[in-house]
Amino acid sequence: MALRDIAIVGTVQRPSEVNSTFTSVEILLPVIQQLLDKVGIERSDIGFWCHGSCDYMSGQPFSFVAAVDAIGAWPPIIESHVEADGALALYEAWVKIQTGEVDVALVFSNGKTTSGPIDQILSLQTDPYMVAPLKPGFDALAALQARACLDAGVMTERQMAEVASRSRRDANNNAIAFTKGNESVEELLAMPYTMNPLRAHDCATPVDGCNAVILAAGDIARRLAERPAWIRGIDHRIDTQRLGARSMIESSSAAIAAQKAGVGNDRIDVAEIHAPYTHQELLLRNAMGLGESTHINPSGGALVANPLMAAGLARFAEAAESIFAASADRVLAHCTSGPMLQQNLVCVMEGE
């Protein structure tokens, strides 16, 4: 079966904030309305709605059901939810359009990352028998990975600081970003460790945020956007949940996903990588085979604003916008999930 041509035709992201006093529904609704207005279509034109969020973040079972209020469910609509990043919801929407059942889908995601102790909440993702009772802490697991990488010589602390310095500078030009700065590599290296070998700037800033994108097929996409971001390859791979059975100094799931998505078939102009820690960006660049010619995270990446469950879809939005603006012709969007890069979704998009 020939695959349908499917593209992102519009995106909206809400600027990052912390300790938001709005409900998820109250922040999602204006973003979705803004996106519909921007693309110039009505709710009734959307064939499929797909949502990414996580009940653990809000601390409320079935909190995702409330989000249906934000999209207007009367007359009845076709919708779905993934208990995951919005990037996975985009994958589901892409599959839905591939089936031929619908031509246009709206994908949205939200995360109130600052309403709970996110480091503890995320460690509940680990194996509930052998690992979660130890309450390892998400930053601590990442620090173990960083230590293994440094000891194995696959990267240096200076390279990690370079990632942070570049990301914080790029964030100055991004209205969505939260953490901004102009520190040099030397200045960052002079900062104390927060969890050796990680320093504060090596870890992503948890923020509250939400975003939405519209996908459309074929000529509909050409009508809705001047320069749609065509999805040329998309793949999702998962490493074992057994932390001790994984190599900490490489990411085999990211490498396979990148290969299946066709990353290496041509040059990549811009890569938006979802790396919540500086060393993970370096690991992912290696795994996905990205070289010097690729502009990494011009948005500042998840390091400067990490609205969990929305940060991956944000990478798709940023990458697609660079196609819309014709500042890039071939881009990569990536989403990770789980401790130490357990899951990786890679997508290649092109302009026409």
Next chain:
Amino acid sequence: MSEADGLVRLRQPIGVTYNWSAGPNATSHLAGLMNGKFVGKRCPSCALVYFPPRNGVCPKCAKILAGDVEVGPKGTITTFCIVNVPFLGQKIKLPYVAAQILLDGADISMQHLIQECEAEDVRIGMRVEPVWKDKSEWGPSLENIQHFRPTGEPDRVMGTESGAS
């Protein structure tokens, strides 16, 4: 940890504390309850009055609710259920009635208890009023109301009013 029977047992309870925000719309509703008032919100598009104001939006129109509207305190039973089954943690003597109550002026119903009458006398259309707990026990919650009780007014015929009830 104990090794009484040769097995190592480990008990590791996990708890997470959240700062949950009600959002601006539910906040005026909850603040109203602390003052003994039922405060709902009106949809700026379809004009339906939501009590409680759900997630601050009208799900029908996908619009943020705007404007406080005081409703009640009396209401009408739109449907009910007689609870006869004992369950763990039960606080009320069986049998009791859980009812959906449409407060006067509201367009969606809320659930509460019906007491001070026999369960078999409860019916759709019955007029009820709230019985508040002592003020010292009030918080931002519908639990400020002990229960609803019949007013003795004539029944209201449901489905004859405008609204989404």
